[in-house]
Amino acid sequence: DVKVTQSSRYLVKRTGEKVFLECVQDMDHENMFWYRQDPGLGLRLIYFSYDVKMKEKGDIPEGYSVSREKKERFSLILESASTNQTSMYLCASSFPGQGSSYNSPLHFGNGTRLTVT
Amino acid sequence: GNSVTQMEGPVTLSEEAFLTINCTYTATGYPSLFWYVQYPGEGLQLLLKATKADDKGSNKGFEATYRKETTSFHLEKGSVQVSDSAVYFCALSTPIQGAQKLVFGQGTRLTINP
Numbered sequence: 001d002v003k004v005t006q007s008s009r010y011l012v013k014r015t016g017e018k019v020f021l022e023c024v025q026d027m028d029h030e031n032m033f034w035y036r037q038d039p040g041l042g043l044r045l046i047y048f049s050y051d052v053k054m055k056e057k058g059d060i061p062e063g064y065s066v067s068r069e070k071k072e073r074f075s076l077i078l079e080s081a082s083t084n085q086t087s088m089y090l091c092a093s094s095f096p097g098q099g100s101s102y103n104s105p106l107h108f109g110n111g112t113r114l115t116v117t
Numbered sequence: 118g119n120s121v122t123q124m125e126g127p128v129t130l131s132e133e134a135f136l137t138i139n140c141t142y143t144a145t146g147y148p149s150l151f152w153y154v155q156y157p158g159e160g161l162q163l164l165l166k167a168t169k170a171d172d173k174g175s176n177k178g179f180e181a182t183y184r185k186e187t188t189s190f191h192l193e194k195g196s197v198q199v200s201d202s203a204v205y206f207c208a209l210s211t212p213i214q215g216a217q218k219l220v221f222g223q224g225t226r227l228t229i230n231p
Contacts, residue, residue, distance in 0.1 A: 033219075035221075040223055042222050042223040042224050043219075044221075045218060045219070045220075058218075090160055090161065104217065105151070106161075108162070109160050110158070111160055
């Protein structure tokens with residue numbers, strides 16, 4: 001079974017702190033993703049990576065950065081945490097799509113609930 | 118841009134009732150369509166998928182048919198159980214930069230009462 005592990009289940013940080021959210025997958029997946037989940041808004045893509053050291057912005061990258069130094073690990077960084085970044089953060093991974101058929105399922109971690117006070 | 122719209126929740130049903138959760142989408146090209154489920158305290162899990170028009174995805178008694186003419190992918194189950202209580206997300210997949218991007222609906226919370 002694919003396992004995507006997020007290092008923290010709950011985090012409480014202060015405004016202005018630098019925050020690191022870590023994610024590790026054990027299935028040698030090329031693609032990794034960070035989403036945030038907010039009530040009524042569903043999941044929104046922050047950043048994704050399709051290879052080591054590669055990163056691409058998603059729909060809401062402002063205030064975030066990412067790092068992928070190893071294939072199995074994808075880190076989300078909040079450079080200076082703000083209260084509007086209080087949310088549930090979900091990491092996911094997948095194999096790349098095959099040819100023109102982009103239907104590889106995403107495998108999600110259990111999420112990190114971040115509260116910024 | 119690509120988007121997914123789900124029926125608003127929460128939805129509350131009695132055990133053994135029939136379930137429909139509506140999902141419509143807007144997309145260019147021919148996206149793959151998915152339903153994911155999130156049980157309390159867990160991440161999302163793939164429930165079912167369909168990759169082309171008229172495909173039917175099915176799993177655990179749930180079904181959804183990819184309807185290109187109505188741009189819909191409604192989730193149905195004939196007889197729900199208490200264990201089906203969860204949040205359900207409809208999503209579409211489109212290719213970007215050698216990967217795939219999943220665009221999610223807002224989620225529908227389902228509660229099944231015994």
